[in-house]
Amino acid sequence: MRRQRDEQRLNSGAISNPKDLESLQRELAALDRRIATLEDEELVVMEDLEQAQAVLADVMHDVDEVEAALRQARETRDAALAEIEQDVSVATLDRGALVERVPGDLLGLYDKLRAQYGAGAGALRARRCEACRLELNGADLREIAAAPDDEVVRCPECSRILVRTSESGL
Numbered sequence: 001m002r003r004q005r006d007e008q009r010l011n012s013g014a015i016s017n018p019k020d021l022e023s024l025q026r027e028l029a030a031l032d033r034r035i036a037t038l039e040d041e042e043l044v045v046m047e048d049l050e051q052a053q054a055v056l057a058d059v060m061h062d063v064d065e066v067e068a069a070l071r072q073a074r075e076t077r078d079a080a081l082a083e084i085e086q087d088v089s090v091a092t093l094d095r096g097a098l099v100e101r102v103p104g105d106l107l108g109l110y111d112k113l114r115a116q117y118g119a120g121a122g123a124l125r126a127r128r129c130e131a132c133r134l135e136l137n138g139a140d141l142r143e144i145a146a147a148p149d150d151e152v153v154r155c156p157e158c159s160r161i162l163v164r165t166s167e168s169g170l
């Protein structure tokens with residue numbers, strides 16, 4: 001604006017004083033230098049902006065990827081939860097059917113042990129109680145082997161109900 005005004009004054013021939021003319025030309029030259037500097041700075045700013053936009057695009061792409069992975073993980077979790085809930089309801093139905101066939105006192109003992117230890121019974125497999133993982137000694141095994149089939153035997157190590165199987169090693 002100022003440069004245009006100065007140039008119009010210069011070209012109009014209205015200034016006849018050589019000193020005024022010279023100072024006007026100096027001012028014009030200074031304004032041209034200032035404009036060149038500002039244009040250079042503008043270029044640098046434009047380059048910086050371009051780089052920043054490229055970085056932003058990369059970050060947005062990463063964010064998209066992370067969000068997609070998160071969505072996938074949530075879907076996997078939800079599917080696993082649905083499967084577990086299904087298993088739990090099947091197991092609950094199975095337990096309900098089994099409980100009806102278990103004598104009341106045995107069920108009471110089992111529930112008491114389960115509340116106390118987290119598991120009320122363990123299978124006796126290969127001379128080992130699967131509830132506490134300890135191997136039974138010969139005397140205990142002989143005593144268990146001699147017990148009638150309908151007698152409830154307990155693990156001498158952890159006190160849980162021992163379930164005798166064909167793989168007990170008796």
Ligand SMILES: [Zn+2]
Pocket residue numbers: 122129130131132133134155156157158159160
């Ligand atoms: Zn045990």
